[in-house]
Amino acid sequence: MRARDLAEPFPVVHLDTPALEATRLLVDQSLPGLVVADRQGVPLVILPSSQVLRFALPEYVEEDRTLASVYSESDADRFAQTLRGRTVEELMPSKQFLPRRHADRPIIPPDATLMEIAAVMAEQHSPVVAVVEHGEILGVITVHRLLGAALSTT
């Protein structure tokens, strides 16, 4: 089995997509993460949902977990408000963590085997990889789909 056999359509967000809209997409479609494309439309990075959650939290709460406890219930309920007015670009990890080389991007060629797909996912701690041919996205493969395919053959 090859990557092209597993690829499924998947929404792609862009750097200027509003953060709130992207998060809503994640929730409504139960996605494991967001595929963020660069200005040429090539997937640049995958934001796993846990990462999106981290960016909704204020940085100072991440640095000092005690502070998560001091909010009143009503204020704590509204923690996702920090996403308002921000774009996906602002949720991205800082520049130094972005893939510098093409090989570090969460993308695989259509002829990748299951083992190769698994290796890329594991290395990049990503629940999703994109299948790209000649700069165009054919679809994505989720961990769920990959493991399902792997189990069906054992």
Add this chain to the structure above:
Amino acid sequence: MISLTAAALVATETAPGSEHSASTLVTVLAVAVFVGTYVVIATEWVHRVAAALGGAALMVVIGATDANTAFFAEETAIDWNVILLLLGMMIIVGILKQTGLFEYLAIWAAKRARGRPFAILVMLCTITAVASALLPNVTTVMLVAPVTLLVCDRLRVRPEGFLIALVMASNIGGTATLIGDPPNLIIASRGDLSFNDFLINLTPLIVIAFLAFVLLSRWLFRRSFTYDPERAEAVMRIDERRAIRDPPLLRRSLTVLALVMLGFVFPSAVGLEPSLVALLGAGLLVMVSRTATAEYLEEVEWPTLVFFMGLFVMVGALVNVGVIGSVGEAAIDAVGDNYLLAATGLLFGSAALSAIVDNIPYVATVAPLVNDLVDAAEGAAGAQALWWALALGADLGGNATAVGASANVVVLGIAERNGYPISFWRFTRYGIVVAAVTVALAWPYLYLRYYAF
């Protein structure tokens, strides 16, 4: 350290450089290594820890120091009192941090200020200044900065002014005591000065300087003080009591901290060096808190401790080859008995230098010189106060630029991660004013107290 030790072992066999046999060549080489290392530290071409260890290693290789000189000799070795006092205090802070005490105090203060920004700034700066006098500055600002960001976020005011004010309060407060700021540790150890000497001689001025700083901050950070009753209400909704997750741990920690402070203040009753008091306190706190090893060692800044060791080995090597002694003699001749002039020079010179280079290597180098001056005076009036001029200049000068003190660098890092980058020049614009005013206040204090009458 391993390579350093190994190099030292090799060197003891080949080059036993002792005080009187040091050749001119070794002396020249030692000065070259020393100056070169300082240039590298000041310009940050390589990490300061690597620079200090590299410098120490070169001192060994050229034969300017050996294992006995570097590790054991009273005058030249690594000052274990300084290293271990810091280690003890870092362990205490590591446990104290888990109690939520600082978050509690900061939020409590913000609520007592009823959400008015300037009152909040004054309260937070006061807490920071007092905590910095008792605990290492870097840790104090790391504990207070996140909760300050939370309060500013609730108030919808920009936090940059608050963060800059906090770190300045920390540097000013840290000047007050022996344990407040690392330069003071070095000064205390070299000058054989007690905790109470610092309390009696420095704390009164620091109280005045802090009040001046508060007045100044009303004007400096005036743009941060917009009051909005609705936002103040958002501050009042924060529940500080929930920050204290483990009340028994808090009670135990505060008890041990109080014991440690008593140990510092009553050395004659306890009969122990401050370093031992801190280590015993740290050990006791580890025992009663039952913290896991990895947890209580988490706040220990090993790079800082290793940096100190490297510096001490380098400065010890200079003492060993006789450079510090010669410069000290020249200084004694130049000063004569005009200690007021010497104190003035030390105060302003130290402030200017500490603004540009890290004040720790500066004080580590100058302290043996001041020691020579004070010893040569044989108890003459005004000589002892040279130590206070050095401490005030070096500590308060650290406020002047973004790189003047380690706490400045730490707070700028926190600000940047939270999306409020503060540029070097922005910090320095405020820092120059605060450093100039506090150092300028220190001079009449020194003059009136030690030289006028």
